[in-house]
Amino acid sequence: MSLSRSLSTLFLILIGAALSASAADLDPWTLWSGETTLRGANIYQRRVYPELDGEEFMGPGPTGPPYTQEDFDALAALGANYVNLSTVGIFSEEPPFTLDPGAQDSLDAMLEMAAQAGLFAVISFRTGPGRSDFSVCCYGDDWYDPNTYLNDTVWEDQAAQDAWVEMWRYTAARYASNPVIVGYDLMVEPNSNEVLFDDWEPEHFYARHGDTLADWNQLYPRIIEAIRQVDGRMPILVQPNGYAAVDWLEYMRVVSDSRTIYSVHQYEPYVYTHQAPPFLNSYPGRFDADEDGTKEDVDRDWLDRLLGKVDRFSSEHSVRCAVNEMGIQRWEPGAEVFLSDEISLLEERGLDWAVWAWEPAWGPWASDVTDFNFRFGPDPANTTDVPGNSLEMFLQTAWSANTLRPTDEDTGPQIKIPPGTIAFD
Numbered sequence: 178m179s180l181s182r183s184l185s186t187l188f189l190i191l192i193g194a195a196l197s198a199s200a201a202d203l204d205p206w207t208l209w210s211g212e213t214t215l216r217g218a219n220i221y222q223r224r225v226y227p228e229l230d231g232e233e234f235m236g237p238g239p240t241g242p243p244y245t246q247e248d249f250d251a252l253a254a255l256g257a258n259y260v261n262l263s264t265v266g267i268f269s270e271e272p273p274f275t276l277d278p279g280a281q282d283s284l285d286a287m288l289e290m291a292a293q294a295g296l297f298a299v300i301s302f303r304t305g306p307g308r309s310d311f312s313v314c315c316y317g318d319d320w321y322d323p324n325t326y327l328n329d330t331v332w333e334d335q336a337a338q339d340a341w342v343e344m345w346r347y348t349a350a351r352y353a354s355n356p357v358i359v360g361y362d363l364m365v366e367p368n369s370n371e372v373l374f375d376d377w378e379p380e381h382f383y384a385r386h387g388d389t390l391a392d393w394n395q396l397y398p399r400i401i402e403a404i405r406q407v408d409g410r411m412p413i414l415v416q417p418n419g420y421a422a423v424d425w426l427e428y429m430r431v432v433s434d435s436r437t438i439y440s441v442h443q444y445e446p447y448v449y450t451h452q453a454p455p456f457l458n459s460y461p462g463r464f465d466a467d468e469d470g471t472k473e474d475v476d477r478d479w480l481d482r483l484l485g486k487v488d489r490f491s492s493e494h495s496v497r498c499a500v501n502e503m504g505i506q507r508w509e510p511g512a513e514v515f516l517s518d519e520i521s522l523l524e525e526r527g528l529d530w531a532v533w534a535w536e537p538a539w540g541p542w543a544s545d546v547t548d549f550n551f552r553f554g555p556d557p558a559n560t561t562d563v564p565g566n567s568l569e570m571f572l573q574t575a576w577s578a579n580t581l582r583p584t585d586e587d588t589g590p591q592i593k594i595p596p597g598t599i600a601f602d
Contacts, residue, residue, distance in 0.1 A: 192480040206412050207413075213528060213578075214533075214579075214580075216257060216579050217257040217259035217261060218260060219260070219261045219263070219301075219535065220263065220264070220534070221533075222240075222244075222287075224239065224309075224310065225237070226326065235542065241446065243537060244290065244537045244540075245537070248538055250294045253295050259299065259529075260535070260584050262291075265280045266302040270305065270328050274340035275534070284417070292357040297358075299362050300361050302345075303364075303366075304367065306336075308329060332373055338393045341400060342396075346406065348361065349361060360414050362440065363401075363416075364393070364397070367417070367419075367420075369392070383428055392419070397432075405434065413436060413438065414501060415438070416441065421442035422487050426487060431496060440501045442501075444505070446458075446466035448464070450506060453557075458510075460476070466479065477518040487528070499530070501530070502531060502533050505549075506549060507549060508555050508557045512555070513568055516572070524578075532572065536550045552566070574590065
């Protein structure tokens with residue numbers, strides 16, 4: 178037997194040993210606690226309002242836009258191994274804050290599709306008692322009536338906050354044994370700083386509003402405690418206030434729970450990643466990245482310094498961090514280079530990540546919401562897939578580093594063997 182065949186045989190034995198464990202026995206914490214293991218994308222859904230959305234745009238409801246098994250399969254086929262379900266909380270937004278069966282059914286369906294596609298999933302609640310999606314997606318926009326659809330009472334209503342605690346206790350009890358789920362993300366982009374005070378300085382905000390109902394730091398430890406009463410195993414992700422911005426991370430109250438992950442959303446510099454034509458800034462380039470009136474070099478070193486704030490927080494508190502939402506509008510000049518630099522920096526740090534966003538094939542939505550749909554290529558006017566475009570190819574390459582996926586309880590975790598690893602002669 179040749180050396181290559183001997184090594185191949187040994188490798189297959191090791192793979193077989195890994196496959197012998199059931200998916201239910203895979204500790205989800207191991208996916209977050211070492212080198213980068215989870216590389217995926219975000220899927221977005223909100224409640225459907227027919228009087229606002231019409232009959233087609235968001236689908237028939239109760240949540241939308243609609244996703245199909247083919248949508249999940251296509252994401253997995255590009256190499257992603259996890260999906261961040263940025264979706265509707267399963268309790269009502271209005272009193273008496275009870276279970277919403279339609280939202281629960283929608284979540285169950287998404288989790289089943291993720292499982293069928295071989296994707297790990299994180300449940301990330303955008304909404305819940307006293308909070309509607311319009312606070313997160315489009316605060317201040319003029320295409321909806323805020324008096325009808327905007328709800329931010331969670332930051333002033335003790336009953337709503339108590340109901341968030343109960344919503345997560347119920348969620349954890351219901352899904353604790355689901356082997357595809359690898360995390361609970363408590364609230365997508367807490368933002369009391371804007372909706373109550375329009376205050377963007379964390380030091381200023383906490384000096385005046387710390388330990389009040391407006392302070393996320395006093396609510397999320399209660400949610401974690403409630404989850405741990407029914408599920409001691411699942412990793413819990415918690416984001417800082419200020420829409421989960423990196424600059425707000427250092428102001429988070431660190432809890433004693435050893436399976437809590439502190440997660441940020443990274444879109445800085447916003448004046449570059451969210452430009453509409455005509456484009457003033459490119460990457461790498463020199464421009465006023467933080468809008469302080471001074472131009473600076475924005476490049477890989479700039480991103481490295483920004484992520485250094487995550488390093489310091491992680492090191493100071495001996496905690497794990499993640500970036501479970503990040504991205505750039507597909508048409509920005511240098512978008513591929515920007516993503517390449519950012520993802521390589523995350524990988525160097527062992528941070529798990531998910532890009533925004535994986536859009537469904539649902540036509541009315543897909544043809545209208547195109548900003549982050551990298552499958553459409555860099556032309557802002559294009560609203561159809563451009564197979565093999567540079568952004569898609571880059572992400573496919575980045576996702577190809579994934580090696581673990583969930584499977585059923587009989588086969589256990591699937592190990593994807595890179596081409597050429599095993600050679601017979």
